[in-house]
Structures are given as structure tokens and as C-alpha cells.
């Protein structure tokens with residue numbers, strides 16, 4: 493199987509890079525300079541009309557959206573390594589639910605926080621009350637993770653899985669965006685553990 497991975501430093505491609513490393517999937521990496529507009533070149537837009545990384549090319553077939561890519565990598569390479577539950581495994585529903593929650597619910601709320609306050613967004617779009625409300629919502633969602641992780645060390649139970657790369661990477665990103673973890677001790681300890689995992693650590697340097 494021939495896999496080409498389009499990425500950019502400090503981007504949404506980070507967790508996908510960690511998953512590829514964790515699973516030791518042979519692939520070719522192509523690093524885009526997003527400021528130079530590599531992602532808008534016509535040949536790439538034919539693969540992903542959104543002009544975004546991450547994008548994977550699997551035997552010539554494009555696959556985009558980080559969540560879809562990681563769920564596919566989990567199914568294809570993660571099950572044999574016991575890092576992703578197969579269909580029929582009791583942990584499968586939790587893996588699908590929490591990985592989707594990570595992008596849609598937690599990621600969506602984090603994205604509202606960034607739009608309302610990030611220095612990378614034009615100041616005329618900033619909205620301090622909206623930013624504060626979104627930050628409080630992220631903290632509430634962190635509460636759900638903290639509850640789960642105070643009962644078990646990893647998102648799926650006793651052992652590390654790809655779900656921890658998915659959720660751990662978003663928690664680390666939220667920290668970069670200024671959301672504190674100190675009110676959530678189990679989540680805080682979990683974030684440290686994720687940060688120390690070589691497949692995650694190496695992508696954040």
C-alpha cells in the first residue's frame with residue numbers, strides 16, 4: 493500500500509502524524525508551507541478541494557479530515573496492534589463516540605474561543621464575552637474528560653489507544669490556546685502522560 497501524507501508544522505496534521513508514527517505505518521511525508529500557499533496549488537486542490545492539511549493519499553485515493561483519516565488508520569492498522577477497537581469490540585462505540593466528540597464538540601467550542609480572541613484572527617472579529625463563554629464551555633467539557641480519567645488511566649480503559657492521541661492532542665492544543673488544566677487534576681496528569689508519549693512528544697517539538 494502506498495501512502496502519502498500531506499502535512500504542515502503546528503497544524504491539524506499533528507495528531508495524524510502521531511498516529512502514523514505510533515502505528516509505524518510506512519509512508520511518504522510532504523510538508524507544505526501554508527504561508528506560501530502550497531495548499532492552494534491546482535494539483536493539490538484536485539486531491540482535497542478544501543486546500544487543507546492533513547490529507548492522505550492511499551494508493552492514489554485521497555482521504556481528508558483528520559478524524560476520518562485517523563479512524564481509517566485505526567481500522568486498517570490499529571486493530572492488529574490493539575490500539576483501536578474492531579467492529580464488535582465493546583470499546584468500539586466509545587472510540588467512535590469520543591473521537592467524534594473530540595472534533596465536533598470539544599474542537600468546535602475551542603474553535604469558537606479562537607475565533608473570538610486569537611491574535612491570528614483580525615481584531616474586528618474579536619468578541620470578549622463570546623470568548624469567555626466559549627472558554628467556560630471548554631472547561632465544562634474538560635470536566636467530562638476529568639471525570640472519565642479519574643476512573644481509568646486512559647480514554648478507553650486501562651491501556652493507551654489511538655483515542656488518547658486524538659483527545660490528548662486537542663487537550664494539549666487547548667493549553668497552547670490558554671485554557672488552564674489546573675482545575676482538573678486527572679486530566680492534567682493525563683495531559684502530561686500524553687506529552688511524554690514519543691509519538692506525540694516528537695510532533696510538538
Ligand SMILES: N[C@@H](CCC(=O)N[C@@H](CS)C(=O)NCC(=O)O)C(=O)O
Pocket residue numbers: 502503504505526531543544545546556557558559
Ligand atoms: N477540519 C479539518 C481542518 C483542517 C485545517 O483547517 N487545516 C489547516 C491547518 S490547521 C489548513 O490546512 N489551512 C490552510 C488554509 O486554510 O489555507 C481537519 O480536521 O482536517
